[in-house]
Ligand SMILES: Cc1ncc(C[n+]2csc(CCOP(=O)(O)OP(=O)(O)O)c2C)c(N)n1
Ligand SMILES: CC(=O)[C@@H](O)[C@H](O)COP(=O)(O)O
């Protein structure tokens with residue numbers, strides 16, 4: 077028998093409206109239990125989701141989905157929304173291959189209005205949707221839900237700068253839990269904190285109630301009504317002046333776990349004929365003590381034991397990130413000019429240790445990748461040696477800054493490209509498959525892809541001495557120890573021959589070398605002796621090596637875990653075409669497609685980049 081009474085009643089969009097009002101707190105508790113139980117098995121973004129249960133319920137109660145739209149920022153907190161829109165039974169497959177996505181997906185449900193994964197897009201997207209409603213002549217409601225962390229992103233401010241022009245109802249919910257993944261940072265966070273704990277808090281709450289009670293019904297001049305009351309109580313709104321001055325009526329702070337208050341205030345806000353921001357206070361991890369106590373650990377977590385909150389299968393094998401984390405600490409000691417920058421990911425990038433040791437030389441700039449890169453450029457222009465670590469897919473945000481602010485001036489910024497290659501369960505939005513293409517197109521840029529943890533250390537040493545822009549890409553998870561006995565010093569633009577063979581030359585890029593080596597062993601078992609080369613420098617790549625193998629081998633294969641177009645293999649093919657080489661060249665890479673969620677193993681298999689597929693494809697090629 078199911079342990080859920082009210083949750084069992086919810087199988088479709090708007091079924092929540094059938095639940096008796098006095099049972100909402102029970103339903104909220106059931107949803108929390110369901111989330112903890114399921115995410116403990118599949119892994120996922122637990123803490124953020126536990127924080128928005130009541131908020132999501134309230135939105136579903138006051139809106140008419142799918143006609144009305146909710147646009148979730150990042151989208152990592154949309155699990156309750158999924159539960160309330162007929163996807164509860166799919167939670168056993170959350171983030172699994174071909175399973176339920178961990179983010180909103182328009183192709184998953186008509187209730188998902190906009191695909192997300194990267195931060196700070198919600199206000200822009202919701203404004204676009206609301207503007208289309210206006211042009212289409214309908215009054216459907218649009219609500220953007222943005223976290224306090226996501227509000228540190230420049231894109232959110234660009235959107236805020238624009239919303240007043242809409243001149244009709246548009247609701248922004250600011251879900252303020254005082255946390256990004258780590259503690260939130262920056263001036264806006266401090267500003268929100270002032271409002272959160274300001275001495276007018278109680279009076280202010282009362283005042284909001286007063287204000288909303290006093291709002292005339294539809295048809296009256298609502299904005300004038302709001303303004304009148306506000307003018308009378310100006311001192312209570314002083315801290316929220318920023319939003320008001322942007323033309324967005326500020327309402328709050330509101331208790332994000334009081335569903336009645338949320339319903340009432342949102343209902344009223346939806347009647348105001350211009351943009352409104354409701355400042356909702358929530359607790360990240362709410363209702364599950366281990367997550368409340370350690371929201372960073374439970375922001376995104378693999379499977380864990382519900383009773384203890386401890387991770388299952390916690391491994392103490394070093395990741396590439398761990399190796400970077402230790403090495404940058406050591407380099408920071410040697411070179412006083414080294415500074416380190418993260419865009420809101422001190423834990424994920426391993427820079428927390430550097431920050432603890434060198435607080436004055438460590439900068440968490442918030443979810444602000446563009447700013448992070450230009451800030452690094454400024455530091456480099458004035459004698460510092462910035463190491464900036466950002467996940468491969470989040471660098472996409474900062475492309476112009478990399479070109480315009482760093483490479484054009486040939487500044488010595490080291491770009492640590494973490495999570496390069498397939499990342500797995502976060503899916504399309506997070507796969508780090510474009511960085512080789514977009515970094516290698518830029519003049520002055522150097523790119524290194526180390527084959528194992530030891531070589532990552534060498535690459536970092538190389539970067540420390542190098543006086544120009546340089547990117548070092550490595551993948552999520554365990555560092556490979558493949559060919560660890562080969563310990564050559566890095567030489568600019570030089571590759572490394574790992575195995576001398578005869579039938580075919582295989583050049584592999586960074587993290588795919590281990591898989592390729594396993595394929596080589598299978599080829600050996602079938603009587604073939606391939607040559608295996610570590611590309612190592614993707615830009616400038618080793619042209620002498622290409623000239624040499626072009627003379628020796630009929631068959632040449634390149635392998636990389638990145639998109640084919642603009643990748644390493646294409647650069648090699650283009651060079652060989654220029655030199656009029658007539659060899660048969662096969663380029664194994666990711667075709668022109670986005671890569672879904674799944675384990676890295678499953679995805680490599682699907683993309684035919686696992687050892688078995690590599691072996692088979694090479695056999696077919698050389699036969
Ligand atoms: C462009 C970009 N940079 C970084 C991230 C990684 N990231 C995902 S959620 C998150 C924190 C978001 O904080 P907030 O919006 O307050 O939501 P909360 O998790 O607190 O609910 C970060 C940094 C991202 N998704 N997109
Ligand atoms: C939602 C988001 O963007 C992050 O939480 C991301 O999922 C973190 O990825 P890692 O688990 O690889 O740090």
Ligand SMILES: [Mg+2]
Nearest residue numbers: 223224225255
């Ligand atoms: Mg937050």
